[in-house]
Amino acid sequence: MLKNEKALVVFSGGQDSTTCLFWALREFREVEAVTFDYGQLHRQEIECAEKIAGELGVKWTRLDMSLLGQLTQNALTRNDIPISHEEGALPSTFVEGRNHLFLSFAAVLAKGIGARHLVTGVCETDFSGYPDCRDAFIKSLNVTLNLAMDHPFVIHTPLMWIDKAETWKLADDLGAFDFIRERTLTCYNGILGDGCGTCPACKLRRAGMETYLERRNAAQDALSAGAAPAGPREEAQ
Template sequence: MKNEKALVVFSGGQDSTTCLFWAKKQFKEVEAVTFNYNQRHKLEIDVAEQIAKELDVRHHLLDMSLLNQLAPNALTRDDIAIEHKEGELPSTFVPGRNLLFLTFASVLAKQIGAKHIVTGVCETDFSGYPDCRDVFVKSCNVTINLAMDDQFVIHTPLMWIDKAETWKLADELSALEYVRDKTLTCYNGIIADGCGECPACRLRKKGLDEYISAKGGEAS
């Protein structure tokens, strides 16, 4: 696939940055797209722009502020607590987010001549988000191709691996330290290892600890 072009849905977090490194290995040309939906931390956009610049990847920023208006939740409102009650979707779930992201990404992909779209969604550590499931992505891929009369391929390199395996993939791509130090995963807006308390930080740290332990020492 080195002779083809890919567009990475990019937030500047651990997963999408790992996917960006993966895409750069897989495709001859890679661009990235970040969506501004008035998310809880604008720093996320700054981080995405900086990483794209450092990795020499053309970066697109699309206005999706309507999503903030339609779907108030803990990722779009400072006054909504980050919580996950048993039997309920997490308060960080943004209804329709990945559906809209993949749809708009495909429109952009058509404009820039990219047939491949890469996203970091994962069913293994998906926290119950329905739009991170493999069945959703495959359905969305079919719908996008029918709607646009084209043949896009949506790639999900993290779909069936957990956080420890995601760290392993980053290490295999010679990007573990970069991902650890440069990305923003924390719901409280702290770069790198984050606050250590929010669900995203706990999941990230648990995966890193498991990977380092399995590797038998410090991360390379």
């Protein structure tokens, strides 16, 4: 039973990882969160993660991964690289090795705190082609970590097969829709909540939210129509 076990959430303070944090709080007895400082330009991301963890009463750890920012050239750690995504190429926001290293370091921390469950918000549905968001990679790394550390880790990916609209639905099902919309930071320009509205992350987030809200409103309208009281029965002729 997961309710009797402990989990560590890889946590950035964004929509996906915050949804995963709420999911973990529902599924596990005890939950901690870890945020990685890899030299990202927008320090608000780390501040946001710490604040959310505090509000939810989750023990939070920040790990210094600044070396990763020094090794890679991408738009999230370098202000001289524009955010772009050309056909047939990875977006300039891709950080080489990020999920691989994050999960590996998270595993070391998890073993030390007595947790065998790792939770991450990667997915294949809205992944922009990032190779380290694929299910095959996660399964492979799970086996590698278990062998390397002789520990029965389980990597959970609640969002792996759902798109952004379904991620918003999950947040709503968890009672966290408004919290995630207002307090998380997904924007590549470092703007909280609905963000700048123009960067790729904001566009994807907003499109998913609008799709979900349309579906939710349609379902509510259909339910209301079906529950409407019937009119007076016509008298028999």
